[in-house]
Structure formats: structure tokens, C-alpha cells
Amino acid sequence: MxxxxxxxxxxxxxxxxxxxxxxxxxxxxxxxxxxxxxxxxxxxxxxxxxxxxxxxxxxxxxxxxxxxxxxxxxxxxxxxxxxxxxxxxxxxxxxxxxxxxxxxxxxxxxxxxxxxxxxxxxxxxxxxxxxxxxxxxxxxxxxxxxxxxxxxCVINSQNFLNIEPGQTVLVIGAGPTGILQAELARLKGAQVIVAQRSERRLQLARQFGYRGYIDTQNGDLVEETMKLTHNRGVDVCIVTAPVQSVQEQALHTLAYRGKISLFGSLGVGKSDLKLDNRLIHYKELSVFGCAxxxxxxxxxxxxxxxxxxxxxxxxxxxxxxxxxxxxxxxxxxxxxxxxxxxxxx
Ligand SMILES: [Zn+2]
Ligand SMILES: [Zn+2]
Missing domain, CATH: 3.90.180.10 (Medium-chain alcohol dehydrogenases, catalytic domain)
Structure with missing residues (x-):
């Protein structure tokens, strides 16, 4: 063979x-x-x-x-x-x-x-x-x-998030997994926003016609998310991008009782995250893994x-x-x- x-x-x-x-x-x-x-x-x-x-x-x-x-x-x-x-x-x-x-x-x-x-x-x-x-x-x-x-794997990660119709879901990273995340969230009735750094993949993602897009090369992830959600933040954020700074920043996109899934794993020795305790505490946020x-x-x-x-x-x-x-x-x-x-x- x-x-x-x-x-x-x-x-x-x-x-x-x-x-x-x-x-x-x-x-x-x-x-x-x-x-x-x-x-x-x-x-x-x-x-x-x-x-x-x-x-x-x-x-x-x-x-x-x-x-x-x-x-x-x-x-x-x-x-x-x-x-x-x-x-x-x-x-x-x-x-x-x-x-x-x-x-x-x-x-x-x-x-x-x-x-x-x-x-x-x-x-x-x-x-x-x-x-x-x-x-x-x-x-x-x-x-x-x-x-x-x-x-x-996407289903496994979303099992923790209980996405409900009408909720806003931000998917960071528009690679194949990001699009599968976005598609499954859309099927559950969510309003999907996709954030992506590379122009090429952002263009591919636009063909799916989601509710919003954030070009993180030319705009700030948190600011743009707040603009798209009237300063409320998103109910769910799924980070498929395996980037430390993005995972840290993503916490700031969440609304009260927001949930974040750290779908992309970081490399050995590069996986320490700095997460804002006051944000998690006072907004009652939840952070999830999945494997x-x-x-x-x-x-x-x-x-x-x-x-x-x-x-x-x-x-x-x-x-x-x-x-x-x-x-x-x-x-x-x-x-x-x-x-x-x-x-x-
Ligand atoms: Zn695989
Ligand atoms: Zn076993």
C-alpha cells in the first residue's frame, strides 16, 4: 500500500x-x-x-x-x-x-x-x-x-457552554475549527461574531455571512467586540487561536455570566495565562477547557x-x-x- x-x-x-x-x-x-x-x-x-x-x-x-x-x-x-x-x-x-x-x-x-x-x-x-x-x-x-x-471536538467544547438561541458567540480564529465552531453555534440559534488576524482567512469567513467580523490586524479585539454588542460584551467566547495574549485579552470580551472556552492549547512552557480576577469574580465568568x-x-x-x-x-x-x-x-x-x-x- x-x-x-x-x-x-x-x-x-x-x-x-x-x-x-x-x-x-x-x-x-x-x-x-x-x-x-x-x-x-x-x-x-x-x-x-x-x-x-x-x-x-x-x-x-x-x-x-x-x-x-x-x-x-x-x-x-x-x-x-x-x-x-x-x-x-x-x-x-x-x-x-x-x-x-x-x-x-x-x-x-x-x-x-x-x-x-x-x-x-x-x-x-x-x-x-x-x-x-x-x-x-x-x-x-x-x-x-x-x-x-x-x-x-467542537461538540465536546460546546457541551460546557450551553449556547442558547439569541446569545452572542464570539469565535476567535477563523481556521477550519473556528468555522466549525461558528457553524455549530449558528445552528443553535446564536448570533456569531468571528475575529481573525489574517486577511485571507477573514475573507473566507466572510462568505459564511455571520452577524459580525473583527479584523484584529486593524482593530482592537475588545473595543470592536464592545462596538458590535452595544458595550454589553458576548455571552460566549471560543478561542481557537493558540495565542497566549489573545486568550488573556479574550476574557475582556465577555458579558456578565459570560463563558469562555480555551479551545486552542498553548505550547509546553508557554502556557501561563494572566487572567483578571476581578473580572471573573464580579462578572461571574466561567473559564472552560476541552480535550x-x-x-x-x-x-x-x-x-x-x-x-x-x-x-x-x-x-x-x-x-x-x-x-x-x-x-x-x-x-x-x-x-x-x-x-x-x-x-x-
Ligand atoms: Zn483533528
Ligand atoms: Zn480509561
């Missing part, structure tokens, strides 16, 4: 590898393609402590089961599927509470297990057993199916995508063959387009 092999920061080659064997209790999935995640670009540039090269990375995929050795699974050969990346242990304290994304013994596809920038992937038995392989609706395209994983998603949230994401409520055609802006994966990663780093779909065949 053809596979993109990550050999360390900045080193990726397209190679021919043996098709992996279907593990006992697991499944073999033929992969149609994957979308590039911001984390793939980060791994390509900097590596990752949990990834030992050579490794296949990639995790936002659509494929088809070609072999399955799990007799009691409802899945069968021929099913079109997507995969929840994080594989929980199923037995630790967090797993017992059903919070599988925070499993104490978590492993992940594209970290410890080979990822999806390849023509086939072997799914470990534990992943099949715990529902990580999710059957997808027939009418969704392969490209749309790939959005289920990032959308599941990854669960298999159940992948199902929820597929259901949302199946309704057609998310404008996917504006989100998947490019398609490239697997041979050009590095070009796609560089486009993603440079903020060209939004989601880039990599065809494996």
Missing part, C-alpha cells in the same frame, strides 16, 4: 508498505482519504512526544471495512466508517464515568498507533470493542465524513453533518492526492484555504 511516513520534524516521504494484518478482535479498514488537522501540521513541524518515527500520522478519515475479526461487533465488511482517534482503556476511573476522552491510559491513532495518511489501517481490538469505528450515513461524501472528528472527543460525540457529529446544517462545501476548500501531502500541510501552515482533503487512491 501507499503510505506517508513521518521520519521526524520536516521529514515526510511517500513509501510502499505492506498492507497491515487485521488484528484478532480488530478490523482492517481501506482508507479513501483524510483531512489535514492543525495537529498534523504541528507534528510535521515539531514532532510529538508520543510519536516515535517512523510513523504514519493523520486521523480525520473516511474508509471502508475490508476485514473484521470481531465476531460480536455489529460492524461488517463493506461498512463505510470513520474512526474516533483516541482509544480509551475502558476501565480507569474516567472511563467508568463515561468520560472516555480523558482516559488515564489513553492511546491514539496517529500517535502510538499508525494513522490515516495511508491506503489501509489496522484498527486495534480495543478500539473496535469500545465503538471507535463508527458507521457513517450513506449520503455524506468522504470529505464530509472526515469533518466528523474535528466537529466532535479531544469521544466515539459518542463522533456519532453526534455525523448526525449534525447528516442534517446538512453545517455548510461543508465552504469548509473543504482543496483536494490533493496523498503524494502531495506535504504541499497540503504547508498550505495548512500558511493558512491557505480551510480544510484540505487528501485522497489516498
Amino acid at each position: 501507499k503510505a506517508a511516513i513521518f521520519h521526524g520534524p520536516g521529514k515526510m516521504t511517500i513509501e510502499t508498505r505492506d498492507i497491515p494484518l487485521c488484528p484478532e478482535g480488530g478490523a482492517l479498514v481501506k482508507l479513501f482519504g483524510s483531512t489535514i488537522c492543525g495537529s498534523d501540521a504541528k507534528i510535521y513541524r515539531n514532532g510529538h512526544p508520543k510519536i516515535v518515527p517512523p510513523q504514519i500520522i493523520g486521523h480525520e478519515s473516511c474508509g471502508q471495512i475490508v476485514e473484521i475479526k470481531a465476531g460480536d461487533s455489529p460492524l461488517k465488511v463493506g461498512d463505510r466508517v470513520t474512526i474516533q482517534t483516541s482509544i480509551p482503556c475502558g476501565s480507569c476511573g474516567m472511563c467508568k464515568r463515561g468520560i472516555y476522552n480523558l482516559c488515564e491510559n489513553i492511546t491514539a491513532i496517529s500517535w502510538e498507533h499508525p494513522g490515516t495518511f495511508a491506503q489501509y489501517i489496522a484498527i486495534p481490538a480495543k478500539a473496535v470493542e469500545l465503538g471507535n469505528v463508527v458507521k457513517v450515513p450513506d449520503h455524506l461524501t468522504h470529505e464530509e465524513v472526515c469533518l466528523a472528528e474535528p466537529l466532535a 479531544s472527543s469521544t466515539a459518542h460525540q463522533i456519532e453526534q457529529a455525523l448526525n449534525v453533518l447528516a442534517t446538512g446544517g453545517i455548510r461543508t462545501s465552504g469548509i473543504i476548500t482543496h483536494t490533493l492526492p496523498l503524494d502531495n501531502l506535504v504541499d497540503g500541510i504547508n498550505m495548512s501552515i500558511n493558512g491557505e484555504g480551510l480544510k484540505i482533503y487528501i485522497r489516498n487512491w
Whole structure:
């Protein structure tokens, strides 16, 4: 099979590898393609402590089961599927509470297990057993199916925010995740404002026709937010931009009882934030984190995508063959387009 092999920061080659064997209790999935995640670009540039090269990375995929050795699974050969990346242990304290994304013994596809920038992937038995392989609706395209994983992470983050119709939601950062955040908030009836620094991505975001836009290159985030909300501030702020100063500033955009989600994580050693206690105290603000998603949230994401409520055609802006994966990663780093779909065949 053809596979993109990550050999360390900045080193990726397209190679021919043996098709992996279907593990006992697991499944073999033929992969149609994957979308590039911001984390793939980060791994390509900097590596990752949990990834030992050579490794296949990639995790936002659509494929088809070609072999399955799990007799009691409802899945069968021929099913079109997507995969929840994080594989929980199923037995630790967090797993017992059903919070599988925070499993104490978590492993992940594209970290410890080979990822999806390849023509086939072997799914470990534990992943099949715990529902990580999710059957997808027939009418969704392969490209749309790939959005289920990032959308599941967005669903996880918004679960903490209880967005209500008519509320104002500010999304900072108009990359693919920012637009998915904005789309889901819009579906919930929120008035969405998008703030973005780069001209190119701001232009892409404008096509979605949200209630307001803030060009943070030419205007102050807090001042502009207050102008757009008659000095009230926003009910919810979601910061997808992994920038320390932006996360600190974002707190000041909130209205009374406002909620902020720090969706973008900051680098190790660069993650200290200076947050105004008086603001949090007297305005009764809430600050939320979020990490990854669960298999159940992948199902929820597929259901949302199946309704057609998310404008996917504006989100998947490019398609490239697997041979050009590095070009796609560089486009993603440079903020060209939004989601880039990599065809494996
Ligand atoms: Zn992702
Ligand atoms: Zn666990």
C-alpha cells in the first residue's frame, strides 16, 4: 500500500508498505482519504512526544471495512466508517464515568498507533470493542465524513457552554475549527461574531455571512467586540487561536455570566495565562477547557453533518492526492484555504 511516513520534524516521504494484518478482535479498514488537522501540521513541524518515527500520522478519515475479526461487533465488511482517534482503556476511573476522552491510559491513532495518511489501517481490538469505528450515513461524501472528528471536538467544547438561541458567540480564529465552531453555534440559534488576524482567512469567513467580523490586524479585539454588542460584551467566547495574549485579552470580551472556552492549547512552557480576577469574580465568568472527543460525540457529529446544517462545501476548500501531502500541510501552515482533503487512491 501507499503510505506517508513521518521520519521526524520536516521529514515526510511517500513509501510502499505492506498492507497491515487485521488484528484478532480488530478490523482492517481501506482508507479513501483524510483531512489535514492543525495537529498534523504541528507534528510535521515539531514532532510529538508520543510519536516515535517512523510513523504514519493523520486521523480525520473516511474508509471502508475490508476485514473484521470481531465476531460480536455489529460492524461488517463493506461498512463505510470513520474512526474516533483516541482509544480509551475502558476501565480507569474516567472511563467508568463515561468520560472516555480523558482516559488515564489513553492511546491514539496517529500517535502510538499508525494513522490515516495511508491506503489501509489496522484498527486495534480495543478500539473496535469500545465503538471507535463508527458507521457513517450513506449520503455524506468522504470529505464530509472526515469533518466528523474535528466537529466532535467542537461538540465536546460546546457541551460546557450551553449556547442558547439569541446569545452572542464570539469565535476567535477563523481556521477550519473556528468555522466549525461558528457553524455549530449558528445552528443553535446564536448570533456569531468571528475575529481573525489574517486577511485571507477573514475573507473566507466572510462568505459564511455571520452577524459580525473583527479584523484584529486593524482593530482592537475588545473595543470592536464592545462596538458590535452595544458595550454589553458576548455571552460566549471560543478561542481557537493558540495565542497566549489573545486568550488573556479574550476574557475582556465577555458579558456578565459570560463563558469562555480555551479551545486552542498553548505550547509546553508557554502556557501561563494572566487572567483578571476581578473580572471573573464580579462578572461571574466561567473559564472552560476541552480535550479531544469521544466515539459518542463522533456519532453526534455525523448526525449534525447528516442534517446538512453545517455548510461543508465552504469548509473543504482543496483536494490533493496523498503524494502531495506535504504541499497540503504547508498550505495548512500558511493558512491557505480551510480544510484540505487528501485522497489516498
Ligand atoms: Zn483533528
Ligand atoms: Zn480509561
